[in-house]
Amino acid sequence: MFKKALLRLLNAAQIPLDVDSNFVPNQLSQFRISVSEAAAMAGAPPVIIWEREVESLLHYKELIPRLEEALGKFSSRDSAEVIQPVRSTVPLQKHNGFLGLMPTYMENDGVLSTKLVCFYNRGAGSTLPSVSATVLLLDPESGHMKAVMDGEAITNMRTAGASAISAKLLMRHGAEVLAILGTGQQALSHYKAFTEMLSFKEVRVWNHRREGAEKFRRSVGGPVTVCGSVEEAVRGADVIVTVTRSIEPVLCGRWVKPGAHVAAVGACRPDWRELDDSLMKEAVVYADSREGAMAESGDVILSGVEVFAELGDVINGIKPAYREKTTVFKSLGMGVEDAVAANLVYEQWKAKAYKL
Numbered sequence: 001m002f003k004k005a006l007l008r009l010l011n012a013a014q015i016p017l018d019v020d021s022n023f024v025p026n027q028l029s030q031f032r033i034s035v036s037e038a039a040a041m042a043g044a045p046p047v048i049i050w051e052r053e054v055e056s057l058l059h060y061k062e063l064i065p066r067l068e069e070a071l072g073k074f075s076s077r078d079s080a081e082v083i084q085p086v087r088s089t090v091p092l093q094k095h096n097g098f099l100g101l102m103p104t105y106m107e108n109d110g111v112l113s114t115k116l117v118c119f120y121n122r123g124a125g126s127t128l129p130s131v132s133a134t135v136l137l138l139d140p141e142s143g144h145m146k147a148v149m150d151g152e153a154i155t156n157m158r159t160a161g162a163s164a165i166s167a168k169l170l171m172r173h174g175a176e177v178l179a180i181l182g183t184g185q186q187a188l189s190h191y192k193a194f195t196e197m198l199s200f201k202e203v204r205v206w207n208h209r210r211e212g213a214e215k216f217r218r219s220v221g222g223p224v225t226v227c228g229s230v231e232e233a234v235r236g237a238d239v240i241v242t243v244t245r246s247i248e249p250v251l252c253g254r255w256v257k258p259g260a261h262v263a264a265v266g267a268c269r270p271d272w273r274e275l276d277d278s279l280m281k282e283a284v285v286y287a288d289s290r291e292g293a294m295a296e297s298g299d300v301i302l303s304g305v306e307v308f309a310e311l312g313d314v315i316n317g318i319k320p321a322y323r324e325k326t327t328v329f330k331s332l333g334m335g336v337e338d339a340v341a342a343n344l345v346y347e348q349w350k351a352k353a354y355k356l
């Protein structure tokens with residue numbers, strides 16, 4: 001009874017209760033109760049961490065190593081490491097979109113999360129975002145919800161982080177020219193991740209509307225060449241990122257330099273395309289999840305190509321990285337990426353909260 005009252009007091013004072021053992025507040029440790037028990041007993045509400053705060057807590061330098069480790073764990077197919085089913089989707093027909101459910105459990109790491117993500121094939125005139133997401137982080141022992149987080153910043157950063165890992169592993173040594181097709185949210189996060197973690201002499205961008213590309217150039221500040229066509233942007237490029245909302249191929253194999261690496265991020269439905277057949281057939285195709293790509297990627301399904309390996313297979317040393325060949329990394333996005341990113345945000349949030 002007394003314990004309960006104390007916990008309610010701590011909760012009212014916004015002292016986080018659902019913390020791991022390294023962070024047990026002194027006030028609780030005297031009562032020798034487990035942290036999960038404490039949080040569950042206290043009925044502690046989840047902390048809410050929104051866009052600006054997520055952005056301020058998440059940094060590529062810390063996120064990317066965690067993503068790399070998570071991709072490796074995913075591909076090890078060890079259920080104590082990662083359980084992550086292929087995303088289930090509910091069509092939002094009236095709104096030309098989908099709700100994706102992305103649960104993940106990492107038993108060894110004690111991480112349980114799910115992302116709810118709505119994504120849309122927006123018409124040209126719409127000002128609404130293409131992707132809207134929320135990540136829920138839970139305590140696997142009690143089921144208690146620890147945190148509710150803005151999922152857009154997490155989605156933008158973890159997707160760009162995974163693409164940067166693909167480039168690090170698959171682009172040719174001495175790569176100099178990066179081309180980005182599309183200039184929306186993912187383009188911005190990819191620009192940041194690629195210029196922070198890798199080094200390029202030139203960055204080119206293309207957008208189907210030139211003013212979008214000009215706006216992008218102004219907003220990133222760094223040197224960017226705006227190109228008038230996809231062909232102009234990608235000719236001679238060593239690394240190409242496709243982050244468009246297109247549902248038809250925008251990138252053709254005949255423009256792509258042999259040995260280039262393509263990180264293909266858009267076209268995440270079985271009948272959507274960003275890359276043409278000739279590129280898909282020429283390239284060695286890698287994916288974040290083989291199963292995900294075979295269920296969701298129009299570029300893979302409709303071109304009829306095989307996924308050669310998962311990125312995690314390369315990380316685990318199970319499959320080779322063909323740097324000298326043309327490579328495509330088909331990204332669909334995975335719950336395990338959201339799980340490690342959200343867990344990192346939560347760790348950073350706790351560290352900040354306890355310093356105060």
Ligand SMILES: NC(=O)C1=CN([C@@H]2O[C@H](COP(=O)(O)OP(=O)(O)OC[C@H]3O[C@@H](n4cnc5c(N)ncnc54)[C@H](O)[C@@H]3O)[C@@H](O)[C@H]2O)C=CC1
Nearest residue numbers: 130182183184185186208243244245246266267331332333
């Ligand atoms: N693989 C993954 O993990 C993820 C994939 N995505 C996908 O990445 C893509 C980009 O997402 P965001 O940057 O958030 O969207 P956004 O709406 O912010 O940007 C989309 C970009 O595509 C351009 N665009 C629109 N229609 C086009 C067309 N018909 N042809 C060429 N370009 C066109 C827009 O002008 C804009 O520059 C979307 O397809 C989204 O579903 C998003 C999140 C994660």
Ligand SMILES: O=C(O)C1=NCCCC1
Nearest residue numbers: 117119155268332333334
């Ligand atoms: O992984 C994600 O998150 C998404 N993947 C594809 C579509 C938009 C969101």
